[in-house]
Amino acid sequence: MKDFVRVAAVSPNVKVADPFYNVEEMLKWAKEAEKEAVSLLVYPELSVSGYTANDLLLQESLQEACKKALKIFSVKTKKSPVLFVIGYPLVHKGKLFNTAVVMQGGMILGIVPKRHLPNHSEFYEERYFQEGREEVEWIQDFLEKDGDIPFGMHLHFIADHDERFRLAVEICEDLWVPNPPSVTHCLMGATVIANTTASDALIKKNDSRRALVQHSSGCLHNAYVYTSAGPSESTQDMVFSAHSMVAENGKILAESPRFYEGMTFGEIDLSVLWRERIKQNTFETVEENAVQVPFTLFKADYLAQGISVKQLDEVERKAGTRRGLTGEKAGAKEVESSKKEKRLILKRFINPMPFLPVDSSKDFERGEEILSIQAHGLKKRLQHIGAKKVILGLSGGLDSTLALFVAVKCFQLLGYDLKNIIAVTMPSFGTSEITHSNALESARILGTDMREIPIHDAVLQHFRDISYDENKRDVVYENAQARERTQILMDLANKEGALLIGTGDLSESALGFSTYNGDHMSMYSVNCDVPKTAIPLILHSFVKDLEDASKDKKEKEQVEELKKTVEKIIHVPVSPELMPPNEKGEIQQKTEEILGPYALHDFFLYMHLRYGFSAKKVFFLACHAFSKENLKYYSRDAEEIAYTPVQILNCLKIFYKRFFAQQFKRSCTPDGPKVGRIGLSPRGDLRQASDASSQIWLKELEEIESSL
Structure with a gap:
C-alpha cells in the first residue's frame, strides 16, 4: 500500500x-x-x-x-x-x-x-x-x-x-x-x-x-x-x-x-x-x-500487520499494481540512490472502532453527547406536532432499549409524564425469555407505560389468509412478524395520539437488515445515525447520568437495578428473533453469524463513506486495524475483535453486496437526527441510486480472494 x-x-x-x-x-x-x-x-x-x-x-x-x-x-x-x-x-x-x-x-x-x-x-x-x-x-x-x-x-x-x-x-x-x-x-x-x-x-x-x-x-x-x-x-x-x-x-x-x-x-x-x-x-x-x-519522494510499500508479504505479493501481482522505484531525479538535481523500494510493516495505530473515541476515558462524554442530540431531535418533533405521547416497540435488545432511553431523556427535557411513553412488547415465535424479561424490567424500572400484545395468533391468521404454510421457515415467516408489529404500533399510535419512534440503527440501515415497511418504517427514527458498536457506550452513559442525579436510597437502588439489566442487554447476542429459539429456549437466530461481526461492518462503513476508499484500501486498513499487533495499543478489551484476512474479506463481500442492494430501503426512510460524520439519509449524506452496481468493488475483492 x-x-x-x-x-x-x-x-x-x-x-x-x-x-x-x-x-x-x-x-x-x-x-x-x-x-x-x-x-x-x-x-x-x-x-x-x-x-x-x-x-x-x-x-x-x-x-x-x-x-x-x-x-x-x-x-x-x-x-x-x-x-x-x-x-x-x-x-x-x-x-x-x-x-x-x-x-x-x-x-x-x-x-x-x-x-x-x-x-x-x-x-x-x-x-x-x-x-x-x-x-x-x-x-x-x-x-x-x-x-x-x-x-x-x-x-x-x-x-x-x-x-x-x-x-x-x-x-x-x-x-x-x-x-x-x-x-x-x-x-x-x-x-x-x-x-x-x-x-x-x-x-x-x-x-x-x-x-x-x-x-x-x-x-x-x-x-x-x-x-x-x-x-x-x-x-x-x-x-x-x-x-x-x-x-x-x-x-x-x-x-x-x-x-x-x-x-x-x-x-x-x-x-x-x-x-x-x-x-x-x-x-x-x-x-x-x-x-x-x-x-523524489522516498516511498515504501507498506504492509498491514495482519497480512503476510506472500499474500500481498500475490494480490498485487494479480491486480497488476506492483511497481518499482518512483524515479531518481528531483527536477534537474539528481539524487544518488541505488536502494530498492523498501517494504515496511505499518506501525501507525488504526482505530478498529472508528465510531468510538480512541481514549475510552471519553466514552461517557461521547455517549452523553449522542443521547442529547437524539433527545433534542425528538423534542423538537414532539413540540412541532403538539404530541405529548410516544410509542415504541420494546424487544429487550440494544436498539429498542436505546430508543426507550432517548424517549425518557426527551420527556425529562420537556417535563412530560414518563407514563406517556408507551413501550409495547409483542412476543412471537422467536421471542426468548431473556429479551422478554429485559424489556419488561427496563420499562418497569424507568416508570414508563408497558404493554404486552402477543402476535402469535394474528400472524397465524395472516398465514391462513395468504395461504402460507406456517411450517416453512423463510422470508415470509420472518417478515410477516415484523410487519404485524409495525401495523400494531402504527394503529396504536393513532389511537393514543402518539408519535411512533423507530428503533433501527445506522449499521442495520447500511446492511439493509430490516423488513421493508416493517421495522424499516416509523414516524421518527431516533437511532438512524447511531452505529451498533456505539450503542453500549450510550446506554452506559444514560445509566451513569441517572446515577449522578440520584438523590435518595430508592433512586440509587433503581439505578443499580437498571445497571444490571443494561449489562444483560449488552451481552445478549444481537438478533431479530424472528426464528424460534432452540430446545433450551436460547436465541438461535444470531445476526452476527449471518452477516459477520458488526465491529467489521461499522469499520467498513466508516472507511467507505467517510473517505471514499477503494475496496482494496478498506481491506488493507481492516487487516491492520483488527490484527493482534495493532490491538495491543487499543485502550479497550479487544481480544474478541481480532480477525484474520480471510474473515475480513468474507465479511467485506457481504458488506458491499448488501450496501448496494439494500439502497432502496434507505431511499424512503423516516426523518431522524444525524449525530456523527457518517449518515445515510437520502435527504442528506447519501444520494445513491437504488439500482447502482457494486461490481467494481466486488471485482477488487475477487482479485484479493484469489490470492488468500
Missing part, C-alpha cells in the same frame, strides 16, 4: 553557537531517519546555530561557521533519500534571515524565510532578522555548486511521482498569527506543512501548541510536522520544550514527551488528505503563484 509516507520531527542535542557540533548531532538523526525509512525529517528552528545564540548571530565568524557546517551536512547526506528541513540563519544581500533550508541528496532545493518575527515578551527576533517575503528570488551558488536556489515563502516542494505530497514550510511564530502562511499554502495546494520552531516551555503552552497544530491540520486538511528546540538550548532566561508532533487531518498521530531530545515519527496517509479535499467543496483554492520545486 503506497498511500502512506513516514515523516519525522526531531529535537537533537545542541551546543549554542557551535554549528559543527550541532551538524554532527543532526547527522546522527539523519542516519537514524534513513534507517527507519523516513521520507521527511524536520529539525528545529535555527538548528545549525542554536536558537539562543542571540547577538552572536550577528557575528561574521558564526555566520561563516554555519555555512561551512551546512556544507558538511550536505556532503554527508549526498546519498540519502530523506527530504530534510533545517533551521538556518541565512545572510542574503546584507540582511540576516531566519530560514528553513530544504535539502535532499546533498542538494539544497529551496530556502524558506520566516514571515512573522516575534518581538514581544521573551522574544526579540527583530533585533537580528529581516522579515521574509512572499516573492521568490534566486540565490546563486550558495554552497558553491548548487546552481540557482529559490528563496522565498511561496515555495512548494512537490513529489515527482505523487502529486498528493506537496510540502510547504512555515517557521514557529508563523503558526501563532491570525493568518498563518500555511493557510495560503494549503489553498494553493500544499498538503504537508513542516514547521521548524523554537517554542519555550511555559505552563499550559503544550496544550496551546497541540491545539494550533490540530486546528491547522483539521481545517486545512493537511499533514502537519512540528518540531521544537529542546532543553539543550541556553536556559539563561527560558527552557525549550522539545515538543514534537505529527498531525493528520485534525488528529495527532504522534507526539513526543516533554523535553524529549529524539525523533518522533508518524505515518501519514496521503489519500485521507486527498479524499477530504475532493469531498469538501467549501475548501476553496486560490490562484497558484508558488514556485514548484520537484523532488
Whole structure:
C-alpha cells in the first residue's frame, strides 16, 4: 500500500553557537531517519546555530561557521533519500534571515524565510532578522555548486511521482498569527506543512501548541510536522520544550514527551488528505503563484500487520499494481540512490472502532453527547406536532432499549409524564425469555407505560389468509412478524395520539437488515445515525447520568437495578428473533453469524463513506486495524475483535453486496437526527441510486480472494 509516507520531527542535542557540533548531532538523526525509512525529517528552528545564540548571530565568524557546517551536512547526506528541513540563519544581500533550508541528496532545493518575527515578551527576533517575503528570488551558488536556489515563502516542494505530497514550510511564530502562511499554502495546494520552531516551555503552552497544530491540520486538511528546540538550548532566561508532533487531518498521530531530545515519527496517509479535499467543496483554492520545486519522494510499500508479504505479493501481482522505484531525479538535481523500494510493516495505530473515541476515558462524554442530540431531535418533533405521547416497540435488545432511553431523556427535557411513553412488547415465535424479561424490567424500572400484545395468533391468521404454510421457515415467516408489529404500533399510535419512534440503527440501515415497511418504517427514527458498536457506550452513559442525579436510597437502588439489566442487554447476542429459539429456549437466530461481526461492518462503513476508499484500501486498513499487533495499543478489551484476512474479506463481500442492494430501503426512510460524520439519509449524506452496481468493488475483492 503506497498511500502512506513516514515523516519525522526531531529535537537533537545542541551546543549554542557551535554549528559543527550541532551538524554532527543532526547527522546522527539523519542516519537514524534513513534507517527507519523516513521520507521527511524536520529539525528545529535555527538548528545549525542554536536558537539562543542571540547577538552572536550577528557575528561574521558564526555566520561563516554555519555555512561551512551546512556544507558538511550536505556532503554527508549526498546519498540519502530523506527530504530534510533545517533551521538556518541565512545572510542574503546584507540582511540576516531566519530560514528553513530544504535539502535532499546533498542538494539544497529551496530556502524558506520566516514571515512573522516575534518581538514581544521573551522574544526579540527583530533585533537580528529581516522579515521574509512572499516573492521568490534566486540565490546563486550558495554552497558553491548548487546552481540557482529559490528563496522565498511561496515555495512548494512537490513529489515527482505523487502529486498528493506537496510540502510547504512555515517557521514557529508563523503558526501563532491570525493568518498563518500555511493557510495560503494549503489553498494553493500544499498538503504537508513542516514547521521548524523554537517554542519555550511555559505552563499550559503544550496544550496551546497541540491545539494550533490540530486546528491547522483539521481545517486545512493537511499533514502537519512540528518540531521544537529542546532543553539543550541556553536556559539563561527560558527552557525549550522539545515538543514534537505529527498531525493528520485534525488528529495527532504522534507526539513526543516533554523535553524529549529524539525523533518522533508518524505515518501519514496521503489519500485521507486527498479524499477530504475532493469531498469538501467549501475548501476553496486560490490562484497558484508558488514556485514548484520537484523532488523524489522516498516511498515504501507498506504492509498491514495482519497480512503476510506472500499474500500481498500475490494480490498485487494479480491486480497488476506492483511497481518499482518512483524515479531518481528531483527536477534537474539528481539524487544518488541505488536502494530498492523498501517494504515496511505499518506501525501507525488504526482505530478498529472508528465510531468510538480512541481514549475510552471519553466514552461517557461521547455517549452523553449522542443521547442529547437524539433527545433534542425528538423534542423538537414532539413540540412541532403538539404530541405529548410516544410509542415504541420494546424487544429487550440494544436498539429498542436505546430508543426507550432517548424517549425518557426527551420527556425529562420537556417535563412530560414518563407514563406517556408507551413501550409495547409483542412476543412471537422467536421471542426468548431473556429479551422478554429485559424489556419488561427496563420499562418497569424507568416508570414508563408497558404493554404486552402477543402476535402469535394474528400472524397465524395472516398465514391462513395468504395461504402460507406456517411450517416453512423463510422470508415470509420472518417478515410477516415484523410487519404485524409495525401495523400494531402504527394503529396504536393513532389511537393514543402518539408519535411512533423507530428503533433501527445506522449499521442495520447500511446492511439493509430490516423488513421493508416493517421495522424499516416509523414516524421518527431516533437511532438512524447511531452505529451498533456505539450503542453500549450510550446506554452506559444514560445509566451513569441517572446515577449522578440520584438523590435518595430508592433512586440509587433503581439505578443499580437498571445497571444490571443494561449489562444483560449488552451481552445478549444481537438478533431479530424472528426464528424460534432452540430446545433450551436460547436465541438461535444470531445476526452476527449471518452477516459477520458488526465491529467489521461499522469499520467498513466508516472507511467507505467517510473517505471514499477503494475496496482494496478498506481491506488493507481492516487487516491492520483488527490484527493482534495493532490491538495491543487499543485502550479497550479487544481480544474478541481480532480477525484474520480471510474473515475480513468474507465479511467485506457481504458488506458491499448488501450496501448496494439494500439502497432502496434507505431511499424512503423516516426523518431522524444525524449525530456523527457518517449518515445515510437520502435527504442528506447519501444520494445513491437504488439500482447502482457494486461490481467494481466486488471485482477488487475477487482479485484479493484469489490470492488468500
